Amino acid sequence: MRKRSKKYVEVASKIDRDKLYSKEEATKLVKESSVTKFDSTVEVAIKLNIDAKKSDQQLRGSLVMPNGTGKSKKVLVIAKGDAAEDAKKAGADFVGDKDLLDKIKSENWFDFDVIVATPDMMPEVGKIGNILGPKGLMPNPKTGTVTMKTGDVVKDLKSGMVTYKTDSFGNIHTIIGKSSFKEDKLLENLEYVIRTINKAKPQSVKGVFIDKIALSTTMGPSIKVDKNSFEI
Numbered sequence: 001m002r003k004r005s006k007k008y009v010e011v012a013s014k015i016d017r018d019k020l021y022s023k024e025e026a027t028k029l030v031k032e033s034s035v036t037k038f039d040s041t042v043e044v045a046i047k048l049n050i051d052a053k054k055s056d057q058q059l060r061g062s063l064v065m066p067n068g069t070g071k072s073k074k075v076l077v078i079a080k081g082d083a084a085e086d087a088k089k090a091g092a093d094f095v096g097d098k099d100l101l102d103k104i105k106s107e108n109w110f111d112f113d114v115i116v117a118t119p120d121m122m123p124e125v126g127k128i129g130n131i132l133g134p135k136g137l138m139p140n141p142k143t144g145t146v147t148m149k150t151g152d153v154v155k156d157l158k159s160g161m162v163t164y165k166t167d168s169f170g171n172i173h174t175i176i177g178k179s180s181f182k183e184d185k186l187l188e189n190l191e192y193v194i195r196t197i198n199k200a201k202p203q204s205v206k207g208v209f210i211d212k213i214a215l216s217t218t219m220g221p222s223i224k225v226d227k228n229s230f231e232i
Helices: 006-012 023-032 081-090 098-107 119-126 129-135 150-159 183-199
Strands: 041-048 060-064 075-078 094-096 114-117 161-165 171-178 210-217 223-225
Touching: 023 183, 023 210, 023 223, 041 183, 060 150, 060 183, 075 081, 075 098, 075 119, 075 150, 081 094, 081 150, 094 098, 098 119, 098 129, 114 119, 114 150, 119 129, 150 161, 161 171, 171 183, 183 210
Parallel strands: 075 094, 075 114
Antiparallel strands: 041 171, 041 210, 060 161, 210 223
16 A cells, blocks of 8 residues: 655545535645645546547647646747747747757657647658657647647747647546646636536537546645536
8 A cells, every 4th residue: 555645644634535625615725735845736637428439539639728837838849931930939949840850869859848840840740750659749730739820839838838638538637737826826727627628528428528527736635626616
């Protein structure tokens, strides 16, 4: 059995594992449930009523948090010409084309968090898809990371854009902020995520779509959230 820290046990004792907390209660409680010495990341886990084996029921997309995520992302842009210049002006950390793809392949270089690429560069990016794919770094049109509007996407990523996708169990996990965020800011981000996911309900899914919601901090205990406290 995994041994928990004294701090974890103390925090977990304040959380009723059988209770469904309102979104307001959960947001307040998750801030108090941080067990790390650093500023913990706050994450929401959403269990969807889908058949994850069916391609038409899998979700994948991106959204820009109203209040950011509290985490600065390093952005690599694979582009040429005007699209490359737009990315540089927008504050991309690295901009290049085949040279940076070769660097990833030959030097195992991964000093970045997300890759944005223009459509014309995707054949070159695809050549190292076996390297990028397992790390979740492959650009995808559904998440907005394959685009000619590189400047806009870089700005969004820098200001709090996150990508999401369903896992093999029909769950979505995404960051909604930091434990240092004020309650109203965390709550606003949480509500935005739930609304966005709910609007993405596939037509083939009948009945209840969002099944369960839970909040947690880095290495902290899970807090069940009453889905009925949201206007969905």
